[in-house]
Amino acid sequence: MATKSRKSRPGLTLAIFLLAAASLFGIMALGKIWTPKLGLDLKGGMTITLTATNPQVDPDNMELARGIIQNRVDSLGVSEASVTISGDRDIVVSAPNVQRDDLVNLIGSTAQLAFRPVLQIAQVGEQPDSGYDKLPTPKPDPSDVGTQLPIADVLAYAQTPADAQAFQVYQCGDEIATKLDQATVACNREKNTKFLLGPVALVGERVTNAASGVPQGEVSSVVTLTFDSEGTESLRALTTSLVAKSNPTNQFAVVLDGVVESNAVVQSAINDGQAQISGNFTPESAASLANVLKFGSLPLNFEPSQVETVSATLGGEQLRVGLLAGAIGLALVIAYCFVYYRGLGIVVVGSLAVAAVVTYASMVILGEAMGFALNLPAIAGAIVAIGVTADSFVIYFERIRDEIRDGRSLKSALTTGWEKARSTIIVADMVSILSALVLFILAVGGVKGFAFSLGLTTLIDLAVCFFFTKPVVQLLGYTKFFGQGHKLSGLDASHMGVSRDSLLGRRRRSTAHAKGA
Numbered sequence: 001m002a003t004k005s006r007k008s009r010p011g012l013t014l015a016i017f018l019l020a021a022a023s024l025f026g027i028m029a030l031g032k033i034w035t036p037k038l039g040l041d042l043k044g045g046m047t048i049t050l051t052a053t054n055p056q057v058d059p060d061n062m063e064l065a066r067g068i069i070q071n072r073v074d075s076l077g078v079s080e081a082s083v084t085i086s087g088d089r090d091i092v093v094s095a096p097n098v099q100r101d102d103l104v105n106l107i108g109s110t111a112q113l114a115f116r117p118v119l120q121i122a123q124v125g126e127q128p129d130s131g132y133d134k135l136p137t138p139k140p141d142p143s144d145v146g147t148q149l150p151i152a153d154v155l156a157y158a159q160t161p162a163d164a165q166a167f168q169v170y171q172c173g174d175e176i177a178t179k180l181d182q183a184t185v186a187c188n189r190e191k192n193t194k195f196l197l198g199p200v201a202l203v204g205e206r207v208t209n210a211a212s213g214v215p216q217g218e219v220s221s222v223v224t225l226t227f228d229s230e231g232t233e234s235l236r237a238l239t240t241s242l243v244a245k246s247n248p249t250n251q252f253a254v255v256l257d258g259v260v261e262s263n264a265v266v267q268s269a270i271n272d273g274q275a276q277i278s279g280n281f282t283p284e285s286a287a288s289l290a291n292v293l294k295f296g297s298l299p300l301n302f303e304p305s306q307v308e309t310v311s312a313t314l315g316g317e318q319l320r321v322g323l324l325a326g327a328i329g330l331a332l333v334i335a336y337c338f339v340y341y342r343g344l345g346i347v348v349v350g351s352l353a354v355a356a357v358v359t360y361a362s363m364v365i366l367g368e369a370m371g372f373a374l375n376l377p378a379i380a381g382a383i384v385a386i387g388v389t390a391d392s393f394v395i396y397f398e399r400i401r402d403e404i405r406d407g408r409s410l411k412s413a414l415t416t417g418w419e420k421a422r423s424t425i426i427v428a429d430m431v432s433i434l435s436a437l438v439l440f441i442l443a444v445g446g447v448k449g450f451a452f453s454l455g456l457t458t459l460i461d462l463a464v465c466f467f468f469t470k471p472v473v474q475l476l477g478y479t480k481f482f483g484q485g486h487k488l489s490g491l492d493a494s495h496m497g498v499s500r501d502s503l504l505g506r507r508r509r510s511t512a513h514a515k516g517a
Contacts, residue, residue: 024361049304183196242266363456
């Protein structure tokens, strides 16, 4: 039984592809994002390489240090900051629009881990009317940390009207002074609960050990703490006082770098310096809190081994040079295609234009969705992709010409040429994608941007070649200019060294007629 071949619908394929490309700009419009995020080399900022000086460096401690440093950098409020591990003992910190001293002091300081009694708790969005108006808050001086009060003074502390006002008007993310001897306001890491906290009762240095696990006979994870002798006495006094109070003043909060990591209800006085924090912990969250308590400061000693100031002016100049080089390369590719392939050059121009538009939209959306920042290496990867795309055109066009030279008619060659070129194009692009993937996994820093951009543009080349270039060539084959081999079309008989009758398939039809007679 004969099988019916699937009918090609180049017009429908082209329409669907263009609609999909247009939908990318619809997503950009919905998000009101029209420009890609810029990397450090184009925006300017700082790059610091921290090297661990410990004789032995554990990978888990490196990851923990990276997370603590990331939280500190994020507290600056800058976007597109990155903290990555490089090699066995280096952490690379990159932050745009940050001054050198601010970044060095921030990531090199010891984390402020403290235990404070809870005075008030409110869910974010709750605004009880206290009669206070929102007042501008002066930027706190991070060097003025105050002096820790004796535990008796901490327990006797009563919130003041100024404390109540600060709690009322505070919004998660506001900068506020955090002194050891004063009340403060802070939010949890999820930023859905805010706390008014008393002066510091215990500092992180008093914790000698912290661990997580599930106690025997229970099903939920807990965090256990061990304090030194001074911490044991302070904890005894704190818990003895809090256990007799009503909610929420029967709680203390664990605060790291101004963020409430946990707030615990005191159920009984703790006299032996062995505390246990329970709650709705998962094994992962309990382990994370234990690490925070155990390593309030960085778990390793780091020294800045390299500090670089990146100028946006320098990056902008390099960008202009890079774009000029890309424009020259693109112009040469287009000129060659028009000289050698004549009218088919419009397919090249159209395909490159569509690929450029889709690439730009993809970079804008990926920047918003996953933080992809366009840097100079990424632009270099996109420029290299021009050559990858040009290779696809050459493979396809040359296959068409080979089929015509082998005796096929022009219209037949457009179909069979694609069928033979398709596998070659896929293999060539997959080699580029595989190279980009390996480079992305093994590389660090800006080289990852090159690899990501090369892989992205190569995938886009595949899509453009299959769903734009191929249907456009087929549609042009239906026109008189291309379908009948005009001398400027690039598909004329003399240009390919065949007769015009062979090009149009007339010889085959004449032979068939003679045999039928």
